[in-house]
Amino acid sequence: METILDVNNLNITFDTYGGKVQAVRGVNFSLKKGETLAIVGESGSGKSVTTKALMGLIKKPAGKIPEGEILFEGKDLAKLSNKQMQKIRGKDISMIFQDPMTSLNPTMKIGKQIMEGLILHQGKSKDEARARALELLNLVGIPNPEKRIDQYPHQFSGGMRQRVVIAIALACNPKVLIADEPTTALDVTIQAQIIELMKDIQEKMDTSIIFITHDLGVVANVADRVAVMYAGKIVEIGTVDDVFYNPKHPYTWGLLGSMPTVDSNEGKLLAIPGTxxxxxxxPKGDAFAARNEFALAIDFEEEPPMFKVSDSHYAATWLLHENAPEIEPPPAVKKRMAGISGQEGSQS
Incomplete structure (x- = not known):
């Protein structure tokens, strides 16, 4: 498959009163045409900051990209000015934000909000833009679009508002769609509907999707590949099967162990100790070492490289070194892995 986006050694810092925050540290990944890449990790791991850099939304002068490149169709987005990014943002790369109420203008009818990008980026007339907006509302499953197009955001439910945000993001047929925790604010039933909608849209439009989430249950149903982030770095990356059924990094084990499953009978969820x-x-060495019950002495002294597990699977942990002791995922994690398999089977 054709690679549409290449991120190489991306570093992002923020100047604060307390000092320089190294929010993203040497991140590398690629995205292929028509692929869904999920980026997972705890809050503060660098997921959203990484994808905001792809949109040119790192606020300057406090935010900087001191090193690295974001290659999209031969252009390094990290070096483009805000004015140059405006021609790409919304047209070639679009973003669905977490909370639709903060993404939508409460004083504008939703039809006008969808039409804006069509008029700006595609030069459509108002009549053409309105016709396309109606098509998009149909595509994302809004009932009675002819009536709804002239309504305001407060007249829509949370799930319907998120569908409107998706319609806005899809308006110009973007090549890359970034979804930043798009289902977090929704109940479980609506979550499932939005995920199915995104999968359906991807099939119809062949859009590449970067899906940011902390919910591994969502990932199992939506992604082709998974990148696990911790402390500003990708610590494991591979296909869904690689990461869910053959995880190698202790942090990935921790995320899987803290995830509920439908057949889990334990009274409490596991938690990753520390912060x-x-x-x-x-920290010096592996940033996860202080929270890792399987940490080796070298973890506190030297940062692990990305070890190759297979052609599609890589993980940054000294446990993969040839001289490391053989350590299996904890039994509770294996139970969760089996539980994910059960959930997938029940949803297919």
Missing amino acids: PPDLIQP
Whole structure:
């Protein structure tokens, strides 16, 4: 498959009163045409900051990209000005944000909000833009679009507002769609509908999707590949099967162990001990070492490289070194892995 986006050694910092926060540290990944890549991790791991950089939304002068490149169709987006990014943002790369109420203008009818990008980026007349807006409302499953197009955001439910946000993001047929926790604010039933909608749209439009989430249950049903982020770095990356059924990094084990499953009978969920490190002064060695019950002495001294597990699967943990002891995922994690398999089977 054709690669549409290449991120190489991306570093993002923010100047704060407390010092320079190293929010993203040497991130590498690619995105193929028609593929869904999920980026997962705890809050503060660098997921949203990474994808905001793809949109040119890192606020300057506090936010900087001191090193790295974001290659899209031969252009390095990290080097483009805001004015140059305006021609790409919304047209070639679009974003669905977490909370539709903060994404939509409460004073504008939703039809006008969908039409804006069509008029700006595609030069459509108002009549053409309105006709396309009606098509998009149909596509995302809004009933009575002829009536709804002239209504305001407060007249829509949470799930319907998120569908409107998706319609706006899809208006100009973007090549890359970034979905930043698009189902977090929705109940479970609506979540499932939005995920099915995105999968259906991807099939119809062959759009590449980057899906940001902390919910591994969502990932199992929506992604082709998964990148696990911790403390501003990708610590494991592979296909869904690689990461869910053959996870290698102890942090990935922790995420899987803290995930509920439909056949889990335990009275409480597992939790990863401790808290993420301070990225003003990132720790020496493996940033996860202080929280890792399987940490080796070298974890506190030297940062692990990305070890190759297979052609599609890589993980940054010293446990993959040839001289490391053989350590299996904890039994509780294996139970969760089996539970995910059961959930997938029940939903297919």
